[in-house]
Amino acid sequence: MYEIPVFTSDTYNNTSYVRSGYLPFNPLLNKSLVSFQTIELYHHLFMRCPRLGIQPFVRALCDLQGVRFKNNLSVQISAAYDLYIRLVEGVRLKVRQALGRDSSNWRMLNNCPCCQYEVVGELELAIRMLLGIDGNNSLKRFQRREPPSEDGKSLGPEKEREDNRIGGGDYFLQPEAVDLWDESQWHKWPGWTPKERSPKIPCEDRWSNLKESNTNRTFGHFDVNGIFGGFCRHSFTIVFLDMIRTGEHSKYMLALLNHFMSASREDRQRLGLPENPSGSLGVGYDIACGMTAKIIRSPLNDLAQKERLSMMIGLLHGYAHNRLCQLSFLLLYIQGAGIEDLEVCERYFAQSNALAPVTRYMGRFRRRQAIANYAYHRDNMESYHNLSRFIVSNYKQALGILSRSRNTACTLRAVGLLDVKNAAVWLDEEKAYLESHQDIPEEDTTKSSYYLALGKLWECQDELRRARATFRMESGPPSELNIDHANQLRQMVNKQEMEAKLLLDVQSLEERLGLQRDQRWKRDSEAWNSARELVQTAKYRKAADKLEGLTVARIFELSKMNVAGTGYKMRQHIGDAMKKRSKAILSALEEYNACAASLKPPRKLLDWDDILNYTYLSEFNFLRESRADILDKPWAKPAVQEAMSELFKLIRAGEEIDRLHVEIKRLLTYMKEEEEYFATVVRRHRDNDEPLAYQIWLHGRERSRFNEVHRTRLKSIQKLKGFTVSNSHFFQPGIGARRQTVDGTEVVDAEAEGQNPNNENSDESETEDEEDERTEAILTIANDPV
Known part of the structure; x- marks a missing residue:
């Protein structure tokens, strides 16, 4: 297959190297062959343009040869391509063995020079390595099945061709290792004891992948619903996990972190390095707030503490989180995070999505093989090539920020922040306040419910009195009554039944509040007015939540429009959606202002320009607060926040x-x-x-x-x-x-060992x-x- 290369002064003269040979379509009947160069050309084209499937490549070859395209040619070239990949992977294995790099975790632990190639006597960092993890549902795999049942309620049986090969190599973690981290399997881990459930997460309603009921669902004919991946901040691949018949379930995050941290710990032990690492392991995830609580309850908690795991939220998703989550997980407030945004997964998936049209209908083996080869090519040809560009770009950006230090100092003086250390103190005060007001007191909830139930009861009783006053019973049996009188009688009976139900609800709430019958609230009483303020404040916060949610969607759509690779049709679709979203924002803005005006004292009204300027959504959190003493705090003022x-x-x-x-x-x-x-x-x-x-x-x-x-x-x-x-x-x-x-x-x-004790x-x-x-x-x- 290869000619013997000419050796010249510790290098090889590549000009004398000629690839030759042919690959068979069938191992037994070699009636047709394809040149090695042709398959190699397709491989490199596919790595550079993953959208290029085998069929369009074969059609192009037929056009060049002036022959008619036949479907069996695609099948034959596909078989030859599998053989080519098998040969290439065999050569790579022999090379890794000669280099001493054939262990199962060597690539994962040594892929990125800037993150993992430690140097003697180097500066110790507070965060030793930064990773990004996330799920992507584009790289699905369609499962071939028989036609569905006659009633259409169940899918037909699987009709996949049997293939016991396992593709992907060390780029994929096997499903058996992933399933061990399903919450139903935690009891099988030795030494693990169940812990109490964590409290409700403030951001749980904002992220669907924080709810197990959403992530457990299956998706029709798809066998694999996407991949869950981990990458260092320079886009080098850590490992992939197939999301099999589920959404972005928490078990994928736990399995990935366990795989990487366990391998890192074993590697240090093998090399005789100190057991405890010198810095923390920073991991960015869009729902890090909820997953931190999950890790604490899981069997991964002990390893996470030993490896000093620190969960973070990337900048793109961070500003859509609750302010309390931002103070704990946003990179801006984490020591040692630098100016990294940890949105590497979004950038990686934006390019790897080009694989989706080709891999969606592949078998399990070929799909994994294609993804792994793409990842290998991207690591060595793209990510490594862009390393120095990444460093230079970040260096310029950091110097640009530092050049504004004089202007920042003037801004600090203008807002009264003369002691820079007060900034950390104010952040702690803000965090303590938000934690103390994270849950609404049960008594306030009961009072609000009693206020609403009592209002409905009085409204129902007023309607019943009016119905009784207007109803005139005529003499004679009910069958002789006219239709109008019959309808009035039916409505009056319905109101009486409704009054009885509401009365039971009111009495139940009075028992919870410890009120006697003669202590029932009166209109405009002190207790009534106090509960009314609670209800109005709740409506106001709900209106603020709705306005914020629409603004979040608008910001995400704007960011999507600016992502490289977003096509014209997608931009047009997003633009149309934003027009509709703007109408919804205007409606939500009117509702918000109405609720804000009903408060005592009235809250600040917003206009359209204010919404456009709310790029960082932490400002919405202060809209919800109605206590004047909190609004007077220095950390609650927008100028101080900025x-x-x-x-x-x-x-x-x-x-x-x-x-x-x-x-x-x-x-x-x-x-x-x-x-x-x-x-x-x-x-x-x-x-x-x-x-x-x-x-x-x-x-x-x-x-x-x-x-x-x-x-x-x-x-x-x-x-x-x-x-x-x-x-x-x-x-x-x-x-x-x-x-x-x-x-x-x-x-x-x-x-x-002497200079880097890692204490x-x-x-x-x-x-x-x-x-x-x-x-x-x-x-x-x-x-x-x-």
């Missing part, structure tokens, strides 16, 4: 610079040591197995072809305006803490000192005259 946001952006930008320095050092070290390691392994196998040596060299070129681009881009950072010359030492290669020896086994450098307590103290230094620097700017 100033505090700018302050925390400055702090996060400084943290981002520190993280980027670590990543730059890691990337430069990785490139230098990988090039040396591959050259050494190639020399070792050159004499004994030259074809294998050539494949190792090709494997090394997959990433090394971009190394010079990385070095050029990273050098350009030192020329940016605002770059500090004292940070130049981060732009030199260091010593990898997990360098590999020639025989391919991983070792820990002795110098690394948990010292790490916390150092990060606290860094935080204090940044706040002190901003405080100095704020107090200096402009």
